[in-house]
Amino acid sequence: MGRNSPFFGDAxxxxxxxxxxxxxPCMQALVIVGHGSHLNxxxxxxxxxxxxxxxxxxxFDEVREAFWKEEPSFREVLRTLESEEVYVVPLFISExxxxxxxxxxxxxxxxxxxxxxxxxxxxxxxxxxxxxxxDKTVHYCGPVGTHDSMSDxxxxxxxxxxxxxxxxxxxxxxxxxxxxxxxxxxxxxIYYHADRIRDSGRFEEVNALFMxxxxxxxxxxxxxxxxxxxxxPLFVADGFHTQEDIPEDMGLTDDYRTGYDVPAExxxxxxWYSGAVGTEPLVADVVLERAADAGADVGDAVERVREETGxxxxxxxxx
Amino acid sequence: MSASTPIEAVxxxxxxxxxxxxxxxxxxxxxxREAYRWQTPETEAVxxxxxxxxxxxxPYATNWYxxxxxxEGHDTxxxxxxxWLEAADDLTVPERxxxxxxxxxxxxxxxxxTAVLSRGGRRRYEVRHEDDVGEDVDSYTDPxxxxxxxKHDDDGRYRPLSTAPSLxxxxxxxxxxxxxxxxxxxxxxxxxxxxxxREREGDLDVDHWSDAAGRQSxxxxxxxxxxxxxxxWAAEACCVDSQCLKRREWDxxxxxxxxxxxxxxxxxxxxPCSLFIAAARKFTTLEREDSRxxxxxxxxxxxxxxxxxxxxxxxxxxxxxxxxxVNEGANRYRARFLRAKRMDDHGLxxxxxxxxxxxxxx
Numbered sequence: 001m002g003r004n005s006p007f008f009g010d011a012x013x014x015x016x017x018x019x020x021x022x023x024x025p026c027m028q029a030l031v032i033v034g035h036g037s038h039l040n041x042x043x044x045x046x047x048x049x050x051x052x053x054x055x056x057x058x059x060f061d062e063v064r065e066a067f068w069k070e071e072p073s074f075r076e077v078l079r080t081l082e083s084e085e086v087y088v089v090p091l092f093i094s095e096x097x098x099x100x101x102x103x104x105x106x107x108x109x110x111x112x113x114x115x116x117x118x119x120x121x122x123x124x125x126x127x128x129x130x131x132x133x134x135d136k137t138v139h140y141c142g143p144v145g146t147h148d149s150m151s152d153x154x155x156x157x158x159x160x161x162x163x164x165x166x167x168x169x170x171x172x173x174x175x176x177x178x179x180x181x182x183x184x185x186x187x188x189x190i191y192y193h194a195d196r197i198r199d200s201g202r203f204e205e206v207n208a209l210f211m212x213x214x215x216x217x218x219x220x221x222x223x224x225x226x227x228x229x230x231x232x233p234l235f236v237a238d239g240f241h242t243q244e245d246i247p248e249d250m251g252l253t254d255d256y257r258t259g260y261d262v263p264a265e266x267x268x269x270x271x272w273y274s275g276a277v278g279t280e281p282l283v284a285d286v287v288l289e290r291a292a293d294a295g296a297d298v299g300d301a302v303e304r305v306r307e308e309t310g311x312x313x314x315x316x317x318x319x
Numbered sequence: 320m321s322a323s324t325p326i327e328a329v330x331x332x333x334x335x336x337x338x339x340x341x342x343x344x345x346x347x348x349x350x351x352r353e354a355y356r357w358q359t360p361e362t363e364a365v366x367x368x369x370x371x372x373x374x375x376x377x378p379y380a381t382n383w384y385x386x387x388x389x390x391e392g393h394d395t396x397x398x399x400x401x402x403w404l405e406a407a408d409d410l411t412v413p414e415r416x417x418x419x420x421x422x423x424x425x426x427x428x429x430x431x432x433t434a435v436l437s438r439g440g441r442r443r444y445e446v447r448h449e450d451d452v453g454e455d456v457d458s459y460t461d462p463x464x465x466x467x468x469x470k471h472d473d474d475g476r477y478r479p480l481s482t483a484p485s486l487x488x489x490x491x492x493x494x495x496x497x498x499x500x501x502x503x504x505x506x507x508x509x510x511x512x513x514x515x516x517r518e519r520e521g522d523l524d525v526d527h528w529s530d531a532a533g534r535q536s537x538x539x540x541x542x543x544x545x546x547x548x549x550x551x552w553a554a555e556a557c558c559v560d561s562q563c564l565k566r567r568e569w570d571x572x573x574x575x576x577x578x579x580x581x582x583x584x585x586x587x588x589x590x591p592c593s594l595f596i597a598a599a600r601k602f603t604t605l606e607r608e609d610s611r612x613x614x615x616x617x618x619x620x621x622x623x624x625x626x627x628x629x630x631x632x633x634x635x636x637x638x639x640x641x642x643x644x645v646n647e648g649a650n651r652y653r654a655r656f657l658r659a660k661r662m663d664d665h666g667l668x669x670x671x672x673x674x675x676x677x678x679x680x681x
Contacts, residue, residue, distance in 0.1 A: 038479040038594055041470055048466055055463075069593050071481045072509035076589075079513040080505055082395055101536060133524055 381440020
């Protein structure tokens with residue numbers, strides 16, 4: 001346990017106080033909800049890794065991962081918890097179909113309405129609801145991808161891939177999204193972080209690029225004057241898109257199976273391709289901040305997790 | 320309450336609880352005149368507080384302490400599961416202790432879960448593949464390791480369905496406390512303990528196919544179109560014991576049961592899972608096609624060979640068919656011979672799948 005909670009309840013059951021046991025503070029749980037996959041075993045790795053970081057911080061009595069395509073399902077995760085206060089953080093990049101329809105429906109958040117978030121596509125925060133199948137209060141948070149701290153993670157990713165904690169001078173940064181006509185918010189999240197990082201002035205140039213819409217990542221070198229360009233895909237997990245499509249589209253390699261250099265020379269530019277941002281350890285901090293924003297009592301865990309995951313010195317990109 | 324030994328902790332707790340009274344698993348302690356009445360199915364005595372403390376090593380006392388001060392969690396699935404493990408509802412405390420001294424094992428899916436009596440009535444737990452009982456395997460103590468250990472089967476293939484009967488071998492979680500045991504089992508078979516508990520309590524919330532299909536959206540919205548016969552075939556394909564260890568409790572609807580056997584699993588399946596929904600989506604699109612008549616020439620042995628091949632794939636035993644076992648219809652050489660003889664660019668027996676696309680060639 002190792003935390004102080006402002007809540008007090010009879011979590012230990014009504015029969016126990018009979019023999020004089022002290023009442024237990026109300027327990028709080030964190031649930032990280034991700035997509036998962038029936039085909040790709042690595043899809044759930046980021047959720048597990050970030051959950052472990054937060055578990056080790058001791059900020060929650062319980063930390064659990066749940067998935068759309070793996071188990072426990074969104075449908076059944078809440079009943080595996082003993083805590084009455086549950087903070088649910090979607091490990092998704094953008095607001096849209098999953099965060100607004102699938103997750104609330106499957107969690108049985110009875111009174112959910114997308115209007116609860118009052119978001120224009122990038123500023124969902126949190127809403128407190130009851131799940132209809134369990135006696136628990138659910139604090140349903142916006143996705144990690146649109147939290148301001150994700151800008152820091154993108155910068156952290158640039159530091160990791162270049163091995164230079166001061167990376168910025170002389171460097172361009174491309175933030176890459178999937179881009180899709182089905183969900184306009186998908187692109188909004190990419191532009192949001194690109195704008196924030198550009199405004200911070202850390203990099204010479206910052207551009208948002210996409211796989212399936214203009215401006216396309218295929219032409220990455222055309223969008224930058226800087227010789228060195230860090231390319232960070234805003235994806236949760238590494239998979240088909242980040243490991244096969246994007247490296248080939250940018251010309252880092254003719255065949256993803258043969259791998260590519262970091263940096264790789266393309267059209268007189270050096271491309272520093274980072275792989276999915278979601279695997280960056282600092283994402284654990286974004287998850288934690290989402291829960292803290294929703295009222296979770298996490299003590300000093302945010303600072304400790306930032307310290308541990310390399311984000312302690314991250315000057316917040318947009319501040 | 321910083322007792323120096325487990326038994327001293329039990330003694331302190333007994334004395335603390337005696338005034339309010341204890342009535343648990345056959346042990347009754349209650350105030351009686353200036354002392355306390357101590358009663359079990361076997362003995363009855365009147366004890367002073369000091370004498371009560373001397374009973375701290377009695378199985379009834381350590382058992383009470385374990386459940387009420389260590390496990391706690393009344394009404395939780397965790398507590399119910401731990402009590403089920405040692406058949407607490409069926410055995411008296413002395414009977415249980417006899418069993419637990421040597422280790423009491425129950426099966427949960429393909430898991431063997433063992434409870435062992437430890438100091439001061441504490442229990443320690445082990446969990447491993449049931450085939451690995453008594454085997455020398457790699458031991459683990461951190462439940463989180465289970466997530467990675469059970470992700471692939473013994474042949475290294477990804478297991479998207481945790482309750483498929485393909486649990487890998489060669490590991491054991493040892494020296495666990497009750498919480499860690501439950502967490503480990505929950506990583507191997509997620510949510511099975513919670514749903515089993517609900518079923519035992521009479522409040523398992525079953526979502527039948529009509530409910531589950533009706534709430535799907537996006538690309539899965541079409542699964543509602545799967546008809547009753549196809550749903551039977553889908554359940555026979557995916558949900559029987561050879562494919563999944565959960566016991567299917569959902570049907571087509573509240574009023575329409577499926578004929579497919581539900582399975583004998585310890586834990587229930589309360590709704591079609593995501594894998595079933597994804598498969599049902601494919602079945603739905605396949606079922607949109609109407610049957611056609613095709614004319615093939617096959618020898619009787621070739622017809623039976625095709626049936627053997629379908630059977631072998633459906634039973635997942637293609638890997639077991641030996642390379643030189645040409646008596647097996649699904650043998651690779653036999654299949655290659657059939658392909659060489661009977662298939663060309665138009666497929667089986669030279670018959671195009673869509674003859675109308677090839678009318679010019681006739």
